[in-house]
Amino acid sequence: QVHLVQSGAEVKKPGASVKVSCKASGYIFTRYYIQWVRQAPGQGLEWIGWINPDSGDTKFAQKFQGRVTMTSDTSINTAYVELSSLRSDDTAVYYCTRSSPLDSWGQGTLVNVSS
Amino acid sequence: QSVLTQPPSVSAAPSQKVTISCSGSSSNIGDHYVSWYQQLPGTAPKLLIYDDNKRYSGIPDRFSGSKSGTSATLAITGLQTGDEADYYCGVWDHSLSAEVFGGGTKLTVL
Numbered sequence: 001q002v003h004l005v006q007s008g009a010e011v012k013k014p015g016a017s018v019k020v021s022c023k024a025s026g027y028i029f030t031r032y033y034i035q036w037v038r039q040a041p042g043q044g045l046e047w048i049g050w051i052n053p054d055s056g057d058t059k060f061a062q063k064f065q066g067r068v069t070m071t072s073d074t075s076i077n078t079a080y081v082e083l084s085s086l087r088s089d090d091t092a093v094y095y096c097t098r099s100s101p102l103d104s105w106g107q108g109t110l111v112n113v114s115s
Numbered sequence: 116q117s118v119l120t121q122p123p124s125v126s127a128a129p130s131q132k133v134t135i136s137c138s139g140s141s142s143n144i145g146d147h148y149v150s151w152y153q154q155l156p157g158t159a160p161k162l163l164i165y166d167d168n169k170r171y172s173g174i175p176d177r178f179s180g181s182k183s184g185t186s187a188t189l190a191i192t193g194l195q196t197g198d199e200a201d202y203y204c205g206v207w208d209h210s211l212s213a214e215v216f217g218g219g220t221k222l223t224v225l
Contacts, residue, residue, distance in 0.1 A: 035214065037160075044117060045152075045160065045203055047214040061213045101150045101165035102205065108159050 002026040004096050004106035011112045017084040020109045022096030029077040030054040033099045036081045038092040051079055086113045119204055121217035128225050131194050135220045137187045137204035143215055147207045149187040151180055154201045164189065196224050
């Protein structure tokens with residue numbers, strides 16, 4: 001079965017960068033996009049963007065343009081999202097999810113941005 | 116402020132039926148397939164419905180989705196206490212070039 005396993009929780013200071021990984025198993029990694037979604041404490045879901053692991057093409061939500069990078073390593077079936085210039089309102093649980101539709105989700109990675 | 120509008124909360128008694136609405140526009144619900152997700156406390160979202168009305172693998176037929184124009188609806192029949200969760204609608208928006216979600220609806224089974 002499909003599994004997406006994410007890296008562990010991170011604590012970062014404002015202005016720093018964070019990189020979260022998402023290791024896929026149970027399917028052919030290059031056949032499905034990986035999307036990233038975050039959820040601030042007590043809030044709803046917010047789409048960050050997607051990556052096509054086969055081509056490396058990416059698309060990001062406008063609010064993250066210039067601050068987000070998505071990459072993938074097909075040799076180890078792993079996708080990454082990196083967010084730079086972190087602010088306190090970037091504190092959230094970050095999820096990777098296979099698409100489309102968004103049928104399998106990672107367990108989430110808490111990123112806590114605090115001085 | 117979410118692009119898709121959902122009621123913040125709904126409630127019903129066990130065994131009853133509840134519906135959750137999701138209102139959007141011609142650039143999202145009106146032109147693209149809607150999905151519904153269930154998020155139990157402290158867990159990742161789980162896909163329930165995709166392509167407006169298709170149940171994902173393993174989802175009981177108590178859950179159903181429908182769409183009309185720029186609104187979508189999730190219906191849950193035979194409510195169980197285990198259905199208490201947050202429910203989100205999601206859809207692609209071609210004007211924003213982004214996946215958008217509703218603000219979420221908290222279901223309480225009284």
